[in-house]
Amino acid sequence: MALLSMQNISKTFPGVKALDRVNLDVQKGEIHAVVGENGAGKSTLMKILSGVYAHGDYDGDILFDDKPARFAGISDSEKQGIIIIHQELALVPQLSIAENIFLGNECASNGVIDWRRTNRRTDELLAKVGLVEAPTTKVDNIGVGKQQLVEIAKALSKDVKLLILDEPTAALQENDSRKLLDLMLELKAQGVTCIIISHKLNEVRYVADSVTVIRDGMTVSKLDAKAGLSENEIVRDMVGRDMTHRFPDHKRTPGKMLLEVEDWNVWHPEHAGRQVIRDASFNVRAGEVVGIAGLMGSGRTELAMSIFGRSYGRNISGAVRLNGKPVDVSTVDRAIAAGISYVTEDRKALGLVLDETIRFNTTLANLDGVSSGSVLNRNEETRVAERYRKALAIRTPSVFQKTVNLSGGNQQKVVLAKWLFTAPEVLILDEPTRGIDVGAKYEIYSIINDLAAEGKGVVMISSEMPELLGMCDRIYVMNEGALVGELAVGDASQERIMSLIVNE
Amino acid sequence: MEVAESDTKAAPDVRTKGIGAYISAHLRQYGLLFALIAVMFFFQVVTDGTLLRAVNVTNLLLQNSYIIIMALGMLVVIVSGNIDLSVGSVMGFIGALAAVLIVELDQPVILTILICLVAGGLIGAAQGYWVAYWKIPSFIVTLAGMLVFRGLSLLLLEGQSVGPFPKEFQLIATGFVPDIFPAGLGEWLADLLGARKVNVLALATGIAAAALVVWIGLRQRAQNKAYGIEDEPKSFFIARTTIIAAALIFVMYKLSLFRGLPNVLITMGVLTVIYAFITETTTVGRRIYALGGNQKAAKLSGIKTERLTFLAFANMGVLAAAAGLVFAARLNTATPKAGFALELDVIAAVFIGGASMSGGVGTIIGAVVGAFLMGVLNNGMSIMGIGIDYQQMIKGLVLLAAVIFDVYNKNKQG
Numbered sequence: 001m002a003l004l005s006m007q008n009i010s011k012t013f014p015g016v017k018a019l020d021r022v023n024l025d026v027q028k029g030e031i032h033a034v035v036g037e038n039g040a041g042k043s044t045l046m047k048i049l050s051g052v053y054a055h056g057d058y059d060g061d062i063l064f065d066d067k068p069a070r071f072a073g074i075s076d077s078e079k080q081g082i083i084i085i086h087q088e089l090a091l092v093p094q095l096s097i098a099e100n101i102f103l104g105n106e107c108a109s110n111g112v113i114d115w116r117r118t119n120r121r122t123d124e125l126l127a128k129v130g131l132v133e134a135p136t137t138k139v140d141n142i143g144v145g146k147q148q149l150v151e152i153a154k155a156l157s158k159d160v161k162l163l164i165l166d167e168p169t170a171a172l173q174e175n176d177s178r179k180l181l182d183l184m185l186e187l188k189a190q191g192v193t194c195i196i197i198s199h200k201l202n203e204v205r206y207v208a209d210s211v212t213v214i215r216d217g218m219t220v221s222k223l224d225a226k227a228g229l230s231e232n233e234i235v236r237d238m239v240g241r242d243m244t245h246r247f248p249d250h251k252r253t254p255g256k257m258l259l260e261v262e263d264w265n266v267w268h269p270e271h272a273g274r275q276v277i278r279d280a281s282f283n284v285r286a287g288e289v290v291g292i293a294g295l296m297g298s299g300r301t302e303l304a305m306s307i308f309g310r311s312y313g314r315n316i317s318g319a320v321r322l323n324g325k326p327v328d329v330s331t332v333d334r335a336i337a338a339g340i341s342y343v344t345e346d347r348k349a350l351g352l353v354l355d356e357t358i359r360f361n362t363t364l365a366n367l368d369g370v371s372s373g374s375v376l377n378r379n380e381e382t383r384v385a386e387r388y389r390k391a392l393a394i395r396t397p398s399v400f401q402k403t404v405n406l407s408g409g410n411q412q413k414v415v416l417a418k419w420l421f422t423a424p425e426v427l428i429l430d431e432p433t434r435g436i437d438v439g440a441k442y443e444i445y446s447i448i449n450d451l452a453a454e455g456k457g458v459v460m461i462s463s464e465m466p467e468l469l470g471m472c473d474r475i476y477v478m479n480e481g482a483l484v485g486e487l488a489v490g491d492a493s494q495e496r497i498m499s500l501i502v503n504e
Numbered sequence: 505m506e507v508a509e510s511d512t513k514a515a516p517d518v519r520t521k522g523i524g525a526y527i528s529a530h531l532r533q534y535g536l537l538f539a540l541i542a543v544m545f546f547f548q549v550v551t552d553g554t555l556l557r558a559v560n561v562t563n564l565l566l567q568n569s570y571i572i573i574m575a576l577g578m579l580v581v582i583v584s585g586n587i588d589l590s591v592g593s594v595m596g597f598i599g600a601l602a603a604v605l606i607v608e609l610d611q612p613v614i615l616t617i618l619i620c621l622v623a624g625g626l627i628g629a630a631q632g633y634w635v636a637y638w639k640i641p642s643f644i645v646t647l648a649g650m651l652v653f654r655g656l657s658l659l660l661l662e663g664q665s666v667g668p669f670p671k672e673f674q675l676i677a678t679g680f681v682p683d684i685f686p687a688g689l690g691e692w693l694a695d696l697l698g699a700r701k702v703n704v705l706a707l708a709t710g711i712a713a714a715a716l717v718v719w720i721g722l723r724q725r726a727q728n729k730a731y732g733i734e735d736e737p738k739s740f741f742i743a744r745t746t747i748i749a750a751a752l753i754f755v756m757y758k759l760s761l762f763r764g765l766p767n768v769l770i771t772m773g774v775l776t777v778i779y780a781f782i783t784e785t786t787t788v789g790r791r792i793y794a795l796g797g798n799q800k801a802a803k804l805s806g807i808k809t810e811r812l813t814f815l816a817f818a819n820m821g822v823l824a825a826a827a828g829l830v831f832a833a834r835l836n837t838a839t840p841k842a843g844f845a846l847e848l849d850v851i852a853a854v855f856i857g858g859a860s861m862s863g864g865v866g867t868i869i870g871a872v873v874g875a876f877l878m879g880v881l882n883n884g885m886s887i888m889g890i891g892i893d894y895q896q897m898i899k900g901l902v903l904l905a906a907v908i909f910d911v912y913n914k915n916k917q918g
Contacts, residue, residue: 016598046563134739161532181658258771279765308804309801309806310805311804330805331806331808332804332805332806332807333806333807335806336806342804344804349798349800349801350800350804351797351801351804352798352801353793353794353798353801353864354797354798355798355864355865356793356794356864358791360790363809364790364794364801364802364805365805367790367791368787371786371787373789374786374787374788375785376785376786376787376790378785379727379730379731382731383731418805483610497850
């Protein structure tokens with residue numbers, strides 16, 4: 001029996017048809033996955049379902065519980081039991097778990113909060129989601145994985161019929177993701193219907209009963225997952241072509257030694273006694289792609305940022321050599337001048353000036369390259385931006401588009417363009433394909449191959465092991481701030497990497 | 505909105521967009537200009553032409569000169585993502601310092617001016633140091649500075665007004681550039697235009713400035729075309745350029761009918777051009793926008809964000825000092841109340857000019873036009889005899905309306 005049926009939903013933004021007669025049918029008690037590339041229209045569809053776009057703003061019909069649903073706002077859809085948990089969590093960090101769960105829905109009489117009842121009910125809800133924390137703990141003090149569970153507890157407090165999770169595991173580590181997915185299965189057993197939006201196809205396969213694939217604002221297919229689905233089937237429908245090769249072919253012959261880091265030690269910037277990186281040593285050759293594997297929080301980003309102009313940590317010690325000679329990387333501009341680039345994992349917060357154009361962002365790290373005597377040559381800037389737009393296939397009407405309007409994959413290309421324009425010898429790429437869709441990932445991989453072919457050294461930090469195995473020549477394994485292993489790609493496998501992490 | 509066009513669709517398509525779409529995308533820039541014109545037109549009518557009389561146009565420029573000088577520095581500070589609440593007090597303090605140096609200690613004018621500008625720079629640097637290197641919110645640091653320098657002016661002047669200044673110091677604010685053209689030419693022009701007298705230098709400067717505006721506009725347009733940049737429709741370009749050029753000539757013509765070019769207008773004009781150039785076309789300017797737009801990304805791009813913040817405040821201090829000198833010279837006396845609450849007018853001008861509280865957005869020209877808009881409102885309402893009570897309320901509402909307009913526009917585009 002269908003709990004939800006969205007029929008022929010169309011939605012137009014000025015100049016763009018975001019959704020074109022999309023159909024989505026969700027059966028009662030199932031977990032339904034909605035997959036599609038970034039920009040395919042998944043979020044728009046969910047915004048229509050949750051009432052962010054009110055009835056009348058779109059064409060088509062929604063049947064919920066066999067009744068026509070016409071939501072004027074989020075509160076309308078919540079009243080019906082449709083609750084959406086967004087990728088960016090909507091918790092107040094300064095408030096306690098209990099306060100967050102009952103925010104706007106307090107257990108109160110005449111405006112006076114009944115704390116005993118609040119905490120008791122919180123305890124019940126936390127037990128349901130399997131979170132062992134006191135209701136009075138501040139949300140700030142628990143990790144992202146647990147915060148996600150608090151969000152779900154909050155949804156359960158509202159008598160949820162349909163729970164929508166938008167990329168719930170995007171910020172979670174492997175084991176937290178697993179726990180969350182298991183919780184979803186448990187909720188299903190209790191009769192809660194779920195919609196999950198995800199890029200991670202292995203997770204979709206793990207939890208989903210059926211899959212709706214959306215591409216370019218249209219429903220492409222509805223797949224039954226109970227019988228078992230291959231990732232290739234889903235990928236084929238998502239990108240509209242067969243992707244038997246998820247990684248572009250490459251043949252590499254690493255050359256001379258390029259970057260050597262030795263005995264690198266870093267302490268936490270605030271907690272003086274905490275060592276974040278311990279005696280890390282690694283190297284990259286020209287034309288080589290070296291991976292750094294590890295769980296989130298293992299210190300990979302901290303290692304990279306502390307090398308790149310001491311952008312992280314304090315009491316940093318160790319040696320950095322480039323082409324056999326010691327180099328000064330004590331500030332960002334010196335590191336750039338030495339020939340090192342760091343492409344951040346968080347392109348929105350640390351990589352781009354979002355309100356500015358592609359051109360502005362492309363030249364930002366090398367303004368001297370487009371100016372003479374501190375005066376910018378804006379025509380030259382345009383030329384440079386255009387060159388990278390073509391070279392990296394950044395999809396945009398013009399380089400004067402604000403980067404905030406670009407999709408994740410195109411934003412990532414702009415960040416790459418910025419660093420390529422500094423003419424680096426070594427690029428450290430931190431999660432270069434996070435949050436971007438399959439097609440764009442392939443393009444980023446191709447760019448990385450091209451860079452290696454040009455003789456640049458690439459260090460690739462990634463949480464996705466298949467990506468490391470598919471792209472790298474060598475893989476370092478990092479755990480708790482130390483490099484605990486080094487594997488040639490021929491000897492590496494997901495199991496071997498995991499066992500190096502676990503055995504430490 | 506995610507852009508999903510294929511990359512074969514290159515820039516030329518963009519230009520075929522309709523005029524309507526262009527206006528709505530650039531409503532802010534035109535809106536400000538039209539608001540200024542509308543306000544001037546309104547006051548011109550209701551004051552029976554007093555607003556644009558030669559003597560009043562001259563006064564309008566002199567009255568707002570110190571606001572505009574400080575707005576230049578404030579724009580930089582606000583674009584960098586900070587704010588400076590101390591400028592009114594610093595301005596008053598520098599005026600007091602000048603008075604003590606010249607009137608009480610008999611120091612030469614040139615030396616006094618130098619000392620005052622350096623002192624302003626040091627004050628700005630001292631505040632910038634805490635903001636930039638200690639990461640103390642600029643609101644707090646400059647709020648403290650506002651109180652400290654208000655107190656210091658009182659201390660320095662011992663609660664009294666100090667003056668008058670010697671003639672040569674007063675010339676900073678009240679002097680006029682002598683007409684370098686032969687007197688005969690002025691008389692001939694006066695006959696031709698049916699005026700009592702014409703200052704040829706002022707008129708010539710106006711025409712030269714107008715020609716420059718047209719030339720720069722045409723050059724920019726030709727370059728945009730060559731690079732396929734989204735361009736404004738031709739009719740708009742012609743209308744906008746004509747209005748600006750005509751306004752320049754008109755204002756200068758009015759000035760030429762009175763006493764010619766005020767010294768302070770030259771200072772103001774030169775500073776405006778310099779700061780517009782720095783913010784728009786130099787690497788330092790670009791880095792300040794990046795700093796305000798996303799400090800972390802700027803820092804990770806090799807930009808020395810601390811040094812830039814520090815410099816923005818030091819620069820603000822120098823400009824506040826310059827404004828203090830102009831103000832004291834104009835009043836011909838330094839009073840402990842000088843510059844009181846003036847920082848609010850300066851900040852309001854910058855926001856009316858389209859700058860964003862969160863940093864990274866704003867232009868020098870916008871700030872200057874914003875300051876003029878406030879100036880015309882002040883002046884027009886004073887001529888009409890509207891009380892200070894209503895004036896304050898109206899100015900407040902104009903500020904609010906301008907910012908609401910900004911936010912509305914941004915939402916609509918987002």
